[in-house]
Amino acid sequence: MxxxxxxxxxxxxxxxxxxxxxxxxxxxxxxxxxxxxxxxxxxxxxxxxxxxxxxxxxxxxxxxxxxxxxxxxxxxxxxNLTRSPAALDDNSALGRKVAECFGSVDAWKKNMTSTATMRGIGWVICYQDPTNGHLTNHWITEHEMGHPAGFRPIVVLDMWEHAFMVDYKPAEKAKYVEAFFSNVDWKACEKRLG
Ligand SMILES: [Fe+2]
Missing domain, CATH: 1.10.287 (Helix Hairpins)
Structure with missing residues (x-):
């Protein structure tokens, strides 16, 4: 086994x-x-x-x-976190794909953050559709509800309160999300692209 x-x-x-x-x-x-x-x-x-x-x-x-x-x-x-983060390069494969699908990296981050600060516990995942390469942001309730089957996870953000409650109050989700983005390993995310 x-x-x-x-x-x-x-x-x-x-x-x-x-x-x-x-x-x-x-x-x-x-x-x-x-x-x-x-x-x-x-x-x-x-x-x-x-x-x-x-x-x-x-x-x-x-x-x-x-x-x-x-x-x-x-x-x-x-x-998809790293101790030595660098900004997402607009000209990288991931930067270009995000801009293509959301208009700009900032628009994508705003969409991710708005999804992450919704009420409830779960995950926010930027998924790639393997059939056409398109990226979409998804809310996953708890661990198992809302995943588009067979899609590739590109950026995965834990929005359960246990992920931030030591450092932030429940009403400070946005601060935690900002902290998350400042530690993302964009190279690791880019490797997940199909
Ligand atoms: Fe967690």
């Missing part, structure tokens, strides 16, 4: 996202790795015992998407 390992991210010293905040967040992410493995192990055990299709098995099946996405989305979020 596949066993997932917790990935490590060296992100000490970010702008506006403290090490204490990250420590809390890494622990929470580790829980999703553990639980993804646990759900898979419990499903396998039930299946080996002839209990496939039982209510217990079915609930674990439903749970799997939550645990998997809790793991994967955190890896994408931490993976």
């Amino acid at each position: 596949i066993q997932y390992q917790e990935q490590k991210f060296d992100l000490k010293g970010l702008n506006g996202i403290s090490d204490a905040q990250l420590e809390v967040h890494f622990k929470l992410y580790a829980g999703y790795v553990t639980n993804t493995n646990t759900v898979n192990a419990q499903l396998a055990e039930l299946e080996a015992g002839g209990k496939m299709g039982t209510p217990t098995w079915a609930e674990l099946k439903r749970r799997a998407g939550w645990e998997y996405n809790g793991k994967i989305l955190h890896e994408q979020y931490f993976g």
Whole structure:
């Protein structure tokens, strides 16, 4: 059976996202790795015992998407942050694509920020449609509702309160989003483009 390992991210010293905040967040992410493995192990055990299709098995099946996405989305979020950020280059492949789809980098950021500061908890993801290369910003409720199936995640922003509550008040989402943008690893995001 596949066993997932917790990935490590060296992100000490970010702008506006403290090490204490990250420590809390890494622990929470580790829980999703553990639980993804646990759900898979419990499903396998039930299946080996002839209990496939039982209510217990079915609930674990439903749970799997939550645990998997809790793991994967955190890896994408931490993976698009860097301790040594540089501004998004307007002439880079990503800069040009963002401008093509939203009019300008500023217009795209405004759309991302407006989506991120909506009420509720979830994720904001700039996704690329693999069929035509177009970028669109999406609100993902909790971990699993709202993903356009098969799209490529380009920029992933965690908007659960646990992502910023050590550093910011619930009403200060916009400050956290600004801090996030000041730490984005645009090269890592650009590599995700198809
Ligand atoms: Fe999170």
